[in-house]
Amino acid sequence: MTSTSGNPAVEAPDSAPARGSGLALFVHWPVRELWLSWRFIRNDPWAGFYPGVVFTLAVAFHQHLPPGRFTVIALASVVYFWLYLYTFCLTNQLAGMPEDRLNKPSRPLVKGDVTLRGTLLRVTLAFLAFPLTGWALGVWQWALLWQAMTLLHNLSGARHWVIKNAVIGFGVLPMLAPAWQITTPLTADAWRWMLALAIPIFFLIPVQDLRDMHGDAELRRTTFPLAFGEIFTRRFLCAGFALLPLVDHFLIIRATSATPLAWPAEAATAALCWTIAWRVPHRRTAAYDHRTYRFFEYWYTAVLATAFIAL
Structure with missing residues (x-):
């Protein structure tokens, strides 16, 4: 099944239907490509898709855009962050096929x-489409930075863990900066949000590696x-996850808002942090560690969702 030789059974997944009307082919191909792209990204939308879209919507919400403009911004954000x-x-x-055979078959x-x-x-095609989309939205510099x-x-x-953690942690910048800039120019608040998230993520992203230790060692x-x-x-x-709610409180949520809704928001994000802090010392199975990492992704999206009340 994994061979790429001339076996027709192998080539079939990428091939278009041989017969049918032009209209059927026109409809089938984009639907199939969309589904296939979901197959590639379905393990990571809470880390690389939902957060960017949520933050875009929060920023647009606070700009009090008219409904038509808000809808265009929302759709543009979906396309941009999907890419x-x-x-x-x-x-x-x-690049990671040998690892995926061990860790993610x-x-x-x-x-x-x-x-x-x-x-x-x-x-x-994707590496061409992504910066072109960024150019159309006025954020092409961030698209090129993310590609690099x-x-x-x-x-x-x-x-190596230093480069890996730095790319993931400071990859927050080329995610959140365009999410903000699609709607309005960057401000000091935007940079505070980005750095307040990037630095903790750099230190805490090793929670991702606990699930794959066997394959990584191999x-x-x-x-x-x-x-x-x-x-x-x-x-x-x-220790890091136990203290993470302090970042949420002093640098993100309460730092920008005195609304009573900030307290429930802080409670929700703190609950996710403390759930991870409780789970992470318990070495059980790779599936257990994978679920622990999922809570970290949920926290990231949740804390960005607080921008609806905290900006």
Whole structure:
């Protein structure tokens, strides 16, 4: 199934239907490509798609845009951040096939649901479409920066924890800056939000690596848990997540709003942080650690959602 030789069974996933009307082909192809792109990104929308769209909507909401303009901004954000995540996942899974065979065997490229040649074609088209979309929205600089960070991470940098964590942590900037700038120019508040999130994420993203330690060791990748030891990493992350609500309080939510709704928002985000802090010391299974990391993604989206009341 994973061979890319001339076997018709392998080429079929990327091939268009051989028969049918032009209208049927016109409808089938984009629907199929949209579904396939979802297959590539479906493990990561809480990290790379929903947060950007949510933050865009929050900023647009506070600009009091008319309904028509708000709808255009929302649709543009959906397209932009879909491509933001799609370009990352395509190159990540293309470069990480050996790792995915160990850690994530359900991904489409490893399963043989798409060919290597077809994936390379999609990478080329997506890497063209993303900066062009950014240019149309006035955020092309951030699109190019994210593409450079994507290539750094996926082609070599992810093998060492410093580069991997820096790209993911400071990848917050080329996500949230265009989410804000699509609607209005960046302000001091925008930079405070971005840095207040980027720095904690840099230190806490090793929670992502706990689930894949076996595969990372087999592939000789130097992740944070492998570099500093699993016990230290779990204790470090437990302390970090226990303290993370202080960042939410002093630098994000209460720093910008005195509305009574800020307190329930803080309580919700703090509950997610403390859930992670409680879970992370317990070494059980890779699936358990994966769920713990999911709570971190939920926190990221939730704290950005507080921008509806905190900006």
